[in-house]
Amino acid sequence: MRAIDAGLTSCHVCHQLVRLPKEKTGVHLVCPRCGEEVHMRKPNSIQFTWALVMASIIFYIPANLLPMMHVQTFAGTQSDTIISGVLYFLETGSYLIAAVIFIASIIVPITKLIILIYLLISVQHKCTLHRHQRKKLYALTEIIGKWSMVDVYVVGIMIALVHFGGLTTIEAGEGANFFLLVVVVTMVAAMQFDPKLIWDPKEEKEENAGY
């Protein structure tokens, strides 16, 4: 038995079961226990998630093209993008660090966006296949989301450490700002998506297909 069929929903803050009368759609109801607004499903979840996914795809382009940081030495200014940082570590033989940066700043955001787009399309097409796998994919996006912040933190720590009054300084590049936006926007997008939508379409098709 699912809560939506019983006319019930759970408060997303305190998980209290709340009865939502069908005739009162559009009325703002609050949870009697914690006072937070309750909905059957997150309102406009698909639209918001699509908008945020689109925004982060757009931010992702300058995040990769613009430099993450500028290193100023007597020899001149050197600018590093994400990819050039990874390549630098590969050349110098620090394979582990190259892998960490590559996974955190390239694989993680792209995987997250692909998973979210797949979930959105499958929900919009009322797909009933692979629900358990899709649920796991959604859980994955929530877990890996914040790990792309590594590169932003590295820029921050480098700025603090390499600070010798004029001799050598490191400045944050524009790419770091865009990268930060990509991370934050994809995290909000994953929060906006309502995983209950995966389970909403009825399994009539499967029953018919089984004869």
Added chain:
Amino acid sequence: MGAKIVCCHECDELVKISNPHREGRFKCPNCGNLLFMHKEGMVERMYALGISALVLFALTNYFPFLSFHVAGNTSHANFFTSSIYLFQEEQFLLAVALMMTTMVVPFIRIMLILTLFGPLYYGYLPRYASVSLKLLTFSQPWAMLDVFLVGVFVSMVKLIKMGTIIPGTSLWAFMVMVFVMAGMQVTLNPHPIWERIEEQQKRRKTV
């Protein structure tokens, strides 16, 4: 207390739990999502973890976590310096994000846990309990100390060829704090506190 019905917040399945006070993990039979974990002594453990997290937080922010020597020059980095230098460079977005996720949000979470579980430990449910729990739920994804730790390691390797890196006192405190914060996340089970809040609300109504 008898049985209670919980709604899985991943798949919307109604789950009847006949014995919610049995110790262990309760999973959704439909999708396998962890509904909640019940363990005796949650309040005591949270209070202890909260106190140790506060001590470690103070240590982490007082001492520099990395020092860097190049050709007679030394610079120290702690949590404030990165944000301050970013502010000086007028990178406000980065500075605010760094400050929020590594200092402000973790500190607020530690204080929320202490002010909530401190009174609970002495057997008294504070009036602001529901606000605290709500803030703890919302702030949970934005505390990124564990990610910052990985960032520290990456920048250590990045700089090791340029000069000498000296791990400071607070790096050790910080590493322990990451584990303490993770422990708090796992231990925290808000359901029994919400039940106590509900009981108190009922009592207020009848009186």
